[in-house]
Amino acid sequence: MTMSRITAKLRKKNRDQYLLLGICIFLSVILVTSFTMMYFSPSIQELLPPGGDTRKLMKLMMGVVMIGCLIFTLYGSSLFFRKKSREFGVMLALGEERGALAGQLAKELAAVVVKYVLSGILLAVPVSYLIWKLFQAIALNTARLKYRPGNAGIFAGILFAAILSLCILILGIRFIRQADIMNILNASRKTEMVREIKPWFGRLGAALVAAGLFLAMAVPQLTVRLFRQGMPAIWNVTYLLGIAGLYLIVLSAVGYSKKGKHPEKYYKNIISTNLMRFTARQTTRNMLCIALLVFVMVGSAFWGVMYYFSAMDGGGEAPYDYSWHYPAKEAQIGKKETEKIAREHKVTLTAYEDLDSLQLVIRYTGRDMDEQKRYFDAEYEKLATFIAASDFERISGRSISLKAGEYQTVTTTDFQENVWVSVDCLNEIENPATGERMVPEFRGTAEFDNLAIGSDPFAFLLSDEDYNRFAKDLPDDWKEKHAFFNAEYMTDAGDKKFYEYEFADAVIREYIARATELSNHYGLYDSREEELALAAGKEYGYAGKIDLSPDNPQIMDDWKYAPFSKIFLQANAMEMVAVFVLLSIYISVISLTAAGIMSYIRSITIAMDNRQLFEDLRRLGTDDAYEEKVIKVQLRKIFAYPVAAGCTVVGLFSLFLTYFNDMRLQAFEVNMLLLEVLLMIFIAGVLYVVYRIAYGKMRRIVAFSGRRA
Amino acid sequence: MLQVKHLSKSYTSGNQIYPVLNDVSLKVEKGEFVAVMGPSGSGKTTLLNCISCFIPHEQGEVRLADQDISNLDGKELARVRNRQMGFVFQDFMLLDGLSVFENICLPQIIAHGPVVQMEEKAKNICRLFGIEKIMEKYPAEISGGEKQRTAVARALMNQPYVILADEPTGNLDSKSCKAVIDAFLQAKREMGATIFMVTHDSFAASFCDRVIVLKDGQVYGELKRKGTRREFMDGLLDTIRTLGGDGDDNE
Numbered sequence: 001m002t003m004s005r006i007t008a009k010l011r012k013k014n015r016d017q018y019l020l021l022g023i024c025i026f027l028s029v030i031l032v033t034s035f036t037m038m039y040f041s042p043s044i045q046e047l048l049p050p051g052g053d054t055r056k057l058m059k060l061m062m063g064v065v066m067i068g069c070l071i072f073t074l075y076g077s078s079l080f081f082r083k084k085s086r087e088f089g090v091m092l093a094l095g096e097e098r099g100a101l102a103g104q105l106a107k108e109l110a111a112v113v114v115k116y117v118l119s120g121i122l123l124a125v126p127v128s129y130l131i132w133k134l135f136q137a138i139a140l141n142t143a144r145l146k147y148r149p150g151n152a153g154i155f156a157g158i159l160f161a162a163i164l165s166l167c168i169l170i171l172g173i174r175f176i177r178q179a180d181i182m183n184i185l186n187a188s189r190k191t192e193m194v195r196e197i198k199p200w201f202g203r204l205g206a207a208l209v210a211a212g213l214f215l216a217m218a219v220p221q222l223t224v225r226l227f228r229q230g231m232p233a234i235w236n237v238t239y240l241l242g243i244a245g246l247y248l249i250v251l252s253a254v255g256y257s258k259k260g261k262h263p264e265k266y267y268k269n270i271i272s273t274n275l276m277r278f279t280a281r282q283t284t285r286n287m288l289c290i291a292l293l294v295f296v297m298v299g300s301a302f303w304g305v306m307y308y309f310s311a312m313d314g315g316g317e318a319p320y321d322y323s324w325h326y327p328a329k330e331a332q333i334g335k336k337e338t339e340k341i342a343r344e345h346k347v348t349l350t351a352y353e354d355l356d357s358l359q360l361v362i363r364y365t366g367r368d369m370d371e372q373k374r375y376f377d378a379e380y381e382k383l384a385t386f387i388a389a390s391d392f393e394r395i396s397g398r399s400i401s402l403k404a405g406e407y408q409t410v411t412t413t414d415f416q417e418n419v420w421v422s423v424d425c426l427n428e429i430e431n432p433a434t435g436e437r438m439v440p441e442f443r444g445t446a447e448f449d450n451l452a453i454g455s456d457p458f459a460f461l462l463s464d465e466d467y468n469r470f471a472k473d474l475p476d477d478w479k480e481k482h483a484f485f486n487a488e489y490m491t492d493a494g495d496k497k498f499y500e501y502e503f504a505d506a507v508i509r510e511y512i513a514r515a516t517e518l519s520n521h522y523g524l525y526d527s528r529e530e531e532l533a534l535a536a537g538k539e540y541g542y543a544g545k546i547d548l549s550p551d552n553p554q555i556m557d558d559w560k561y562a563p564f565s566k567i568f569l570q571a572n573a574m575e576m577v578a579v580f581v582l583l584s585i586y587i588s589v590i591s592l593t594a595a596g597i598m599s600y601i602r603s604i605t606i607a608m609d610n611r612q613l614f615e616d617l618r619r620l621g622t623d624d625a626y627e628e629k630v631i632k633v634q635l636r637k638i639f640a641y642p643v644a645a646g647c648t649v650v651g652l653f654s655l656f657l658t659y660f661n662d663m664r665l666q667a668f669e670v671n672m673l674l675l676e677v678l679l680m681i682f683i684a685g686v687l688y689v690v691y692r693i694a695y696g697k698m699r700r701i702v703a704f705s706g707r708r709a
Numbered sequence: 710m711l712q713v714k715h716l717s718k719s720y721t722s723g724n725q726i727y728p729v730l731n732d733v734s735l736k737v738e739k740g741e742f743v744a745v746m747g748p749s750g751s752g753k754t755t756l757l758n759c760i761s762c763f764i765p766h767e768q769g770e771v772r773l774a775d776q777d778i779s780n781l782d783g784k785e786l787a788r789v790r791n792r793q794m795g796f797v798f799q800d801f802m803l804l805d806g807l808s809v810f811e812n813i814c815l816p817q818i819i820a821h822g823p824v825v826q827m828e829e830k831a832k833n834i835c836r837l838f839g840i841e842k843i844m845e846k847y848p849a850e851i852s853g854g855e856k857q858r859t860a861v862a863r864a865l866m867n868q869p870y871v872i873l874a875d876e877p878t879g880n881l882d883s884k885s886c887k888a889v890i891d892a893f894l895q896a897k898r899e900m901g902a903t904i905f906m907v908t909h910d911s912f913a914a915s916f917c918d919r920v921i922v923l924k925d926g927q928v929y930g931e932l933k934r935k936g937t938r939r940e941f942m943d944g945l946l947d948t949i950r951t952l953g954g955d956g957d958d959n960e
Contacts, residue, residue, distance in 0.1 A: 006807065
C-alpha cells in the first residue's frame, strides 16, 4: 500500500467532487470558447461596424460572460477545496508535510483541469457550429451569416482557460497555505455570525436600490435636459449604491427575523432561519452574486428580444411601403419598370407617387458636447432636402398651409425631440448655385417617415412660391427625385408574404443595379460638408465609395441612397440584428447556467454544513416531514430571494432606461416591458427545475446523516 | 517522556486579552496513562493543542523525549507528529474513503515505511484491539466505539512517544467508552504506550494512573490512583464537584 494508492482511492471515493469541479471547468470553457468563436468569427466581425457602440457593447457582454463563468467555476472549486480540507487536516495531524500535500494536490488539480479544459475547447467547435446552425434555422434569412470559425476565437478561449486555470491554482495555493489543523478540527463547531441585522436594513436597501438607479440612470438625462451638462464617467459609481442596496435587502431577508404579529410563523420557520443566520455573510454574498446573474440574464435576453422587435417595427409607421430618392441626373427605375417587375412577381402596385426635391444649403443650430461633457450650441452648415408644399399635400393627402418665408419640418411619426437638435433649428437657407439666402420662419412639423429618413437633420417643406424661386436657377446637380409606392399580392391563393418579399428583393436589386457613381456615397456623406472640410485643409471622414452590390450586407445601412421597403426591413430584421440577438441570448444562457450551478452548490453546501443539526433534530424527535419542510423553506430562500431581487432590479433598470431614453414610454416599450415579465417567469421556471434537483440531493445528504446517527 | 514547563497561552478578542493557560508545568513518564480534567473553561483542550503544536503558545516549553518541540519548523514538526506523537480525536477524524485497515496504515504510509512490515503490524494491532473482523469495512459501516478503536490503532502505528487524546470518549455510549479505554490500557500494557488524555468523563479518567486537574488555566492539583478504581473515581468526582462543574467543555 502506497500513498499513490491511497490518494487514488480517496479520489475514487470523492469522485463526485472531482466531477463537479470538472463540470464547472468544462461548462465555462465550452461556453466562453463557443461564444468567442462566434464573436471573433469573420462573419460577425465583418458585420459589426468598426469602433462602433455595438462592438463596444459586445465586448462588454463578452467580459460579463467571462466573469460569470469565472465566478461559477471558482465557486465550484471552493466547494472542492472545502471537501478536501478534512483529508488535509487528518494528513497534517498524522505528520504529512504540507509541501508533499501541495504537490499531490497540484497533480490532482492539473489532471482535472487539463482533461476538462481540453474537452471544453475541443467540443466548443461543434457546439458553436450547432448553435449557429440552430440560429440560422430559426432566423429568417441568414444566408449571409455563414459559419466561418476564426483562430482568434479559439485563442481567446484558450486564454480564458489559462486565466481560469491560474485562478484555480491560486485558490489551491491559498487553500494549502491556510489549511490549519485547528480550523479543520473545529470545522463542525465553527459558525460565522454577521453583526446585528437591524429591522430597517431591508427598507434602507430598497431605498438605496431606487436611489442608485435614479442617480445613475435618470440624473444624467435630467442634467442634460435641464442644464445642458452631462455627468462625468465617474458618476457611474452611483450604480454601486444599487448594489449596496441589493446586498442589504438580501442580508435582511437571510438573517433578519422577529416574532412580530405572526409568532406562529416565526416559530414555524425558526430552524430554517437559524440555518441561514449562521452563515449569513457567506449566503448573502452568494445570493447577491446570483441576483446579479439574474439581472444580467434577464437584461441581456430582454435587450436581445427588444433589438429584434425594434428592427421588426422599423419603418412600420411609414405611409408608403416603398420609397427611395436618388440624384436627379441618375437614370433610375421609374413607374413603368416598377410595374413590370411587379407583374413578374404577381403583385400589384396599389399606389405610386413621385416628386422632385431640392438640395439646399442650410445653416442650423445644433448641439455638441465638449470634453467636460458640457453641451453647447453651434451653427452647422450642410445640405438638406426641401419639398414643395403642394407636392407634400399630394403624396400625404394632408393640407399644408405655408406662406412665403415659412417652413415646416418633416419628422418621423411620434417624433420625440432629442438634445442634439430641435425641429425649429433652421437659421438660414441658401441656394448653392446662386448664393441667394432666406431666413425662414418655423411653422411646425409634418410627420412623414418616408421623407424624414432620407435627410439629416430633417427634410423641410417650403411654400410653392419659395420652392419654385429656389428651383428656377438650381441645376439638376442639386436636385433629387423621390418615388413612393405600395405593392400588394392580391390573389387569395399562395403565400402572400413570399411573393411580396420576392418582389421587394427584385425591385431593390434592380434599383441597386441602376445606381451610378453619382449616388455612390456613404450614408452620412454631404457634399457641402466635404467642400468646407477640404477648404479648411481638413480630411473629410465620409468621403469614399461603397460596394454597390445587392449582396453587400452593409448596403442598406451604409448607402446614402439606400431604398426603403417595409417588407424587406421586417423580413431582414433578424438578419440585421442577428448578431446582437444571438450574442445577447447566449449571454443570457451562460448567466442562467452560472446561476443554476451556484444555487445548486449553495444548497448542497448548506446540507453538508448542517448534517449535525439535522441529526440533532432527529434526536429531538422531528420526523421526515418536518425535515423536508425545513429543507424546502431553506431552498426556497436560496432560489427565490435572488431571483426576486434580480428581477425587481432589472425590471426597474429597464423601466428607467426606456423611460429616461426619451422621457416617455411608448406603447411598444410597454409591451416590451411586459415581455420582460414573461422572460422572468421563464427563467424562474428553469431555476425551479434546478431547485427540484437540489431538493432531491439535499434530502439524500440529510437522510444519509440521519441513518448514520 | 513529555514535559511541559511554565506554559502560558492567551487569546485576544478586540482589545481584550483572555489568559487561558497560566504557567502550566507538568510531566508524563514513559508508559504512564495520564488524564487532564477540569471545569469548563479551565484550559484542558487548549493545553492539549499547545502540546500538539496545533496552536502556538506565548511562553514556556513543550519537551518530548527531551527535545523542545515548541519552535520547530513545519518540516520538523510534521516529522515529530508522524513519528513521535499519535492523535486520537473526539470526532475520530478517520478518512471516509479508506477502509479501517487503510486508515490504520496511514501514519506508516506517510512515513514511507516498508509495505510488508506495515501491513503485518496493522493486522497485529487490529487483532490486539479486536477489530480484525472490520478491517475491510469503511468508517460509515462501523459503530462509534469501533471508529475510536480504529483511531487508537492508527495512533499507535508508528509507536509514538506519546498518544494525545482529546475527549476520546466524548461521542460514545458507555459500552463503547469502556472498549476505547480498554484499547488504551492494552496499548499501555502490551506496547508500553504513553497516553495523555483530556477528558471530562470521570469514569474514563478513573482508569488512568494519574489525573491532573486544571482550574482557570492553572494546575489546581493532581490525583494519583491508589486503592480501587471505584475509590479513585469517587475521589475525582469529589474534586470536580469542589471545583464547581462537570468539566464538559470545548475550550
